Amino acid sequence: MVSESPVLIALGGNALILQGERGYIEEQFKHTDACMKPIAGLISQGLHPVITHGNGPIVGNILLRNECARDYIPPMPLYICVADSQGGIGAMMAESLNNELKKAGIHKTVSVIITHVLVDKNDAAFIEPTKPIGPYYSENDAQMYMKKGWHMLEIKGRGWRRVVPSPKPERIVEIDAIKTALEKGIIPIASGGGGIPVIEENGMLKGVDAVIDKDLSASLLACNLSLKKFVILTDVDGVYLNWGTEARQKINKLGIKEARRYLLEGHFLPGSMGPKIEAAIGFLESGGEEVIISRPEDLLDAIEGRAGTGIMRSWNK
Ligand code: ADP
Ligand code: MG
Numbered sequence: 001m002v003s004e005s006p007v008l009i010a011l012g013g014n015a016l017i018l019q020g021e022r023g024y025i026e027e028q029f030k031h032t033d034a035c036m037k038p039i040a041g042l043i044s045q046g047l048h049p050v051i052t053h054g055n056g057p058i059v060g061n062i063l064l065r066n067e068c069a070r071d072y073i074p075p076m077p078l079y080i081c082v083a084d085s086q087g088g089i090g091a092m093m094a095e096s097l098n099n100e101l102k103k104a105g106i107h108k109t110v111s112v113i114i115t116h117v118l119v120d121k122n123d124a125a126f127i128e129p130t131k132p133i134g135p136y137y138s139e140n141d142a143q144m145y146m147k148k149g150w151h152m153l154e155i156k157g158r159g160w161r162r163v164v165p166s167p168k169p170e171r172i173v174e175i176d177a178i179k180t181a182l183e184k185g186i187i188p189i190a191s192g193g194g195g196i197p198v199i200e201e202n203g204m205l206k207g208v209d210a211v212i213d214k215d216l217s218a219s220l221l222a223c224n225l226s227l228k229k230f231v232i233l234t235d236v237d238g239v240y241l242n243w244g245t246e247a248r249q250k251i252n253k254l255g256i257k258e259a260r261r262y263l264l265e266g267h268f269l270p271g272s273m274g275p276k277i278e279a280a281i282g283f284l285e286s287g288g289e290e291v292i293i294s295r296p297e298d299l300l301d302a303i304e305g306r307a308g309t310g311i312m313r314s315w316n317k
Contacts, residue, residue: 006048006182007303008227010218011035012234013054013193015296016089023061032096035233038299040100043108043187047303050182051093052221054214055085055193063134078133078164079196079207086114086192093189110187116173116205117195117212117220123167131166131211131271165210169195169217173205175224182225191217219279228289231303232276233296238309239277241267255315256284277311284313 016031017023039049059081066075076084090112097110129151137145142152142160153163172178172191181188194212198205215232222230240248241262254262259277268274280291294301294308302308 005228006050006225007042007229007231008218008222008225009039009049009051009231009233009299010214011051011053011093011296012232013056013058013089013214014235015233016053017057017061018235023057028058028092029096032092033100035296036093036096036100038296040097040104040106041300042303043101044104044106048182048185049187050178050221050225050227051097051187051189052191052214052218053089053093053189053193055082055089058089059085059193059211060134067135077207078209078211079198082193082211083114083196086196087112089192090114090189097187097189108185108187110189111181113174113177113181113188113190115178115191115195116198117169117191117217118171118173118205119167119197119199119208119210119212120170121199121201121208123165125165125167125210129163129165132161132163133211134162136161165208166213167197167210169212169220172217172221172224173198175221178221179225191221213275213279215275215279216282219283222283222288223286226287229292230280230283230288230290231292231294231299232279233294233299234276235295236273237295237298237307239268239273239293239311243267243269243273251309253315254309254311256281256311256313257316259311280311284311289313 015035016028021027062081062084094110094112101108132153136159138159146152151163152160154160178188178190194214194217197208197210197212199208238250240250242248259281262268263277268277276293283291291311292302292308298307
């Protein structure tokens with residue numbers, strides 16, 4: 001039997017379009033169904049989830065579609081593409097979860113909440129953008145976009161790529177709507193893709209072209225909702241030491257101090273496992289009790305400590 005206090009489940013964008021796939025809607029639904037089935041299983045055991053998700057490969061496709069149609073339809077700014085991805089992914093997840101709940105005979109409302117996340121306009125990330133997004137461009141196109149103010153990075157042998165700032169999430173604008181949904185027994189799907197990035201200017205919100213790391217936003221969401229448990233579902237069966245080498249070794253249980261030490265030693269790569277561990281440490285230091293990192297198909301076992309990696313506050317190492 002699982003605990004009855006709500007749990008945040010963050011699903012990686014890379015679990016929705018797998019590497020090497022083109023992202024056909026049937027493929028995306030297949031993966032979404034595979035993720036929602038174990039979540040419905042947890043709900044049938046009495047657990048109430050809040051769901052968030054990444055959007056990496058999906059927003060990449062939206063940007064490419066923008067690019068291909070740029071002579072016919074005005075391209076949309078990146079933050080609107082993030083909003084589009086929240087709507088599209090959220091609609092798929094809600095359809096899939098509604099059906100899995102129906103099969104299990106459970107009556108619950110699932111609601112997608114389009115979510116803005118406030119970032120600091122003076123965040124250092126705006127001075128030096130580092131996050132590559134979207135398609136590869138030719139040198140000519142890269143020059144044209146640089147004149148428009150985009151930051152472009154040449155990746156030897158592959159072409160040019162747009163790089164955008166990845167500022168720290170500071171405040172979830174719709175947090176009260178998410179809290180209210182939870183209190184009413186609704187399952188919220190919120191803050192997708194790290195949230196739509198906005199800054200405040202003269203007290204007004206303004207969308208900015210940036211990508212907020214979804215693991216850091218998820219951690220902020222779990223803290224704001226005072227949750228005790230935070231589950232990160234990704235495409236690897238747990239956290240490893242010596243990742244990428246023959247000597248790699250899966251960690252079953254990890255303490256905060258160890259996590260911080262291994263992070264400094266470079267075991268968790270920046271941009272993938274690194275932000276998940278940072279998100280976990282932030283959540284546990286702000287009152288969270290446990291973070292679980294696992295594959296979606298292992299969710300039911302992972303929540304009972306039989307799969308994935310558990311990072312615990314009480315595990316004082
Ligand atoms: P997501 O879309 O779920 O955020 P990411 O690709 O960002 O997925 O993060 C998961 C990836 O992290 C894994 O596929 C793996 O390649 C990579 N990774 C980096 N360091 C580690 C590590 N120490 N242990 C396990 N996976 C790692
Ligand atoms: Mg990621």
